[in-house]
Amino acid sequence: MSKRTRIFIGILLAYALGVGWLMYRQLEDIDPRYRESAEESLVETAQLVATLVERQSVDGTLQAEALGPVFQALYARRFEADIFGFRKTRVELRAAVTDRDGRVVFDSLGRETGKDHSQWRDVRLALQGEYGARSTPDIAGDHRTTVMYVAAPIRVNDRIIGVVSVGKPVQSFGQFVEAARRKTVLVGVTSAAAVLLLAVIVSLWLVRPFGVIADYVRYVRSQRSFSLPRLGRRALGAIGAAYDEMRDALAGHSYVADYVQTLTHEVKSPLSAIRGAAELLQEPMPDADRARFAGNIAREALRIQELVDRMMELTALESRRGLDTVAPVALGPMLRDLAAAARHAGAPRGVTVDLDVPPEEDVPSVEGDAFLLQRAVANLLSNAVDFSPNGGTVTLAVKRARHTVAITVRDRGPGVPQYAEGKVFEKFYSLARPGTQKKSTGLGLPFVKEIAELHQGRVTLTNAPDGGAVATLALPSFA
Template sequence: MNKRTRIFLGILLAYVLGVGWLLYRQLEDIDPRYRESAEESLVETAQLMASLIEQQSTDGMLQTAALEPLFQAVYARRFEADIFGFRKTRVELRLAVTDASGRVVFDSLGREVGRDHSRWRDVRLALQGRYGARSTPDIPDDKLTSVMYVAAPVRVADRIIGVVSVGKPVRSFGQFVEAARRKTLLVGVLSVAAVLLLAVIVSVWLVRPFGVIADYVRYVRAQRSFSLPRLGRRALGAIGAAYDEMRDALAGHTYVADYVQTLTHEVKSPLSAIRGAAELLQEPMPDADRSRFAANIAREAQRIQELVDRMMELTALESRRGLDAVAPVALGPMLRELAAAARHSGAARGVRVDLRTAPADEGPSVEGDAFLLQRAIANLLANAVEFSPVGGTVEVDITHTRRTVDIRVRDHGPGIPPYAEGKVFEKFYSLARPDTAKKSTGLGLPFVKEIAELHQGRVVLVNAPDGGAVATLSLPMLS
C-alpha cells in the first residue's frame, strides 16, 4: 500500500470515527429530549388536577372522593389511537394525592394509600411551594420500569393543604425514543455510505491527474537530455486536454439543451409560413396566386435547409479543439478570388468590391486551414455586400504587424444599431437587410468567430466613424 492510499484511508477512517461519535452523542440525546417533552405535559396535568381538587376543598380539607370513580372509569376505557404509526389503547397516567404531612390519601392504582411520601423529592419540594419532579422505577434497579412524576401543591386560602403528584411510565413513550434512534442511526449510516461512495468516485476521478504526473515523470526519466521547452509543451498539452474533457462534461447537457431550444424557435417561423401556404393552395385560386404561394413554400423550405446546414457546420466547428491539418496560407490570392465572387453577387444591385492589394502581391501568410479561412472571409464579404446600399462600395484591405495579420471588410450601409452592439456574434441573432428587410439564419458571424478562435485569432464588428460597419479578422502572423 503506497503512501497516498494510506493517507486517503486515514482521512476516511477519521471521517467515519467523527460521524460515529456525532451519531453516538445524538442517539444519547434523544431520550432526554423526549423526557423533557413528557415532563412539560405532566406539569400542565398536575396543575390542572391541583386546581380541580382546590375547587372541591374550599373548607380546607382535602376532598378526593370524586377521583376514585373517575380513574376507575378512565382505566376501564378502551380506545385506539394511531400516533404516527404507533397504537395506543389505554390510559397509563397515574395520580397520587398527599396531605400536608406527605401521607398518601389517594392513589389511582390503589397501592400507596396511607404511605409516607414526604421523602420523595417531588412531594417534598411541592410542600415547600417549589417545583418538584422525580423519576423512580416501580421495580428497584430496573430502569425499564421507571415512572416520571411531577407534583403541584394544593392551596386553599394561601395555605398548602396537600400535593398532587402525576406520573407517567417511561415505557409509554419509550417506543417513540426507539423509533427516533432507529431513524437517526439509519440516516447516519446512509450518509456515511454516501460520503464513502462519493470519496471513492472523487478519488478515482483524481487518480487520472496523478497518473498523468506519473507518466510525465517516466517520460522525463526516459529522456537522454533535459529540454525545458519540450517538457513544458508536453505538460501544457496534458493540462489542456484534461481541461477540455472537464469542460465538455460540465457543459454538454446545457449545450445540447440550448441548441435544441434555439433551433426549434428559428424553425417555427418558416414552418408556419409553409403550413399557411399549403393550406391556401388547397383552395381554388388564380394561377398567379398559386405560383406565388408555391414559391413561398420553396423559399421557406430553402431557408430551413440553409439553417440546418449552417447549424451542422457550426456544431462541427464547436466540437473541434484544434485544427487537424495546418499549412501556410497566402492571403493575397485568396482575397482576390473571394473579391471576384463577391463582385458577381453584388452586380445585380450595383455594389462594387474594392480590393486594395496589388494584383500580383502574395500578401502576408498565416498558418491554418485554407478552406476554413476561405469560408470565414467569404461570410464577411457576403455580409458587407448584403448591407451595402444600391451602388455602394465594399472595401477590403490587409494590414499586418510583426505578430498579426488584419483583414478588414468595410461596407457603407446603415451600420450596427445601438441595441445590436454586442449581440452580432450570438447564434441566430440577425439584423434585417436594408433592401429586402429580411433576416439571415444568424449563424454566419458565429461561424466566422469559431474559425477565428480555431486559428488562435479573433474577429470584431464595429461601426465606422463616418458610417457603415467594419469587420476585422485578426490572425497570427506566420513566423
C-alpha cells in the first residue's frame, strides 16, 4: 500500500473516529437528560401530594387515608395518549407516605405499608428537611425494573411530621430514550455518509470534472459487442481511478515531498562518486588510474540517467487515468519474443529461459495495451535472469484460471528474503544481485505494478516451495 493511500485512508479513519466519538458521547448523554426531565416532573408531583396531605393534617396528626380512593380511581382510569408515536393508556405513578419515624403509613400499590423506609435515601434526607431522591429496582439485580423516587417533607406548623415519596418506573420513559438513540444513530450515519459523498463529489469536481464519464463513454464506444459484465468491470475501474485521484488531491503535497526526498537520497550516492572522481582527476596520476576514474564518472552518470528516465516513465504511468487504447493482445507471440530476448541476455552466464505456453489455438487472450504488457513481462524476466545463478533456468509460463490469465516468471535464485517480502513493490527498493552485489534503480517492480493496475489486474512476487522466486502477473480474462 502506497503512502498516498495510507494518508488518504488515515484522513477517512480520523474523520470516522471523530464522528464515532461524538455520536458515542451524544448517545451516552441521552439517558441522563431524560432522567433529569423525569426527576423535575417528580419533584413537582411530590410537592403537590405533600401539600394535599398537609391540608388533611392541620392538627399535627398525619392523615393520608384520603389518598387511597384517589389512587384507586387514578389506576382505574383508561385513556389513550399518543406521545410522539408512543401510545400510553394507564398511569404508572406511585406514591408512599411515611411518618416521622420513616414507617410507611400509605402505599398506593399496597406493597410496602407498615415497612420501615427510614434508611432509604430519599426518605432519610426529606425527614431532615433536605432534598431527597433515589433510584431503586423493584427486583434486585434487574436494572429494567428500576424506579426513580423523589421525596418531599410534610410540614405542619413548621414541623416535619412525615414524608411523601413519589416514584415512576424508568421503563416508562425508556422507550423514548431508545427512540432518541435510534434517531441519533440514523442522523449521525446519514450525516457522515453525506459528508463523505460531498468530499468525493468536490474532489472529483476539482480534479477531473468529466474525466470518469468521458473515459467510460470512450470505452463503451470502442467495444465490438455489448457485454454487461465487461462494462461493469470497466465502470468499477473508472470509479477506482476517480478514488485514486481524489486521494492524490488530498494527499498530493505529502506524496510529492516524499517523492523528492527519496529521489534525492538515491541520486546522492552517484553524485558523491562523480564528485570524488572529478577531484582526483585534477591531480597528477598514471594514465591507467585516470582512465579508471573517468570510467567511474561515466558509469555513475549513466546510473543517474537511468534513474531519471525510469522515474519519468513511472510518473507518466501513475498520472494516467486509464488505458488510451484497449485491444486484444495475443500473448503467445509476445511471450515467445520476450523469451528469446531473455535467452540472449542470460547467455553470458549460462542462464536458460524455458517457455511453457500452450498451442497457439489454446493460448488465452487478454485485452489491454500490448506495449505496456510487453514492458511489464520484460521487467519480470530481467529480474529473474539477474537473480538466477550461473547456469540456472528461468521458466516463463501462461495459464488460464477461472476469470483471469496468469503469466508467471520463475527463477531458481535465492528467493525473496523475509524482511523484503512487503517492500519489493515500493519505489527505489532494490535487492542486491547475487553475482555482482549491485542494486537496480528500484523502479522496475513499481512500474509493473502500475501497469497491472491499469489493466485491472495485480502482480505478486512470492517464494516457490522448492526454492527461487515466482512473479505472477494476473490479468482479467475477456475470452
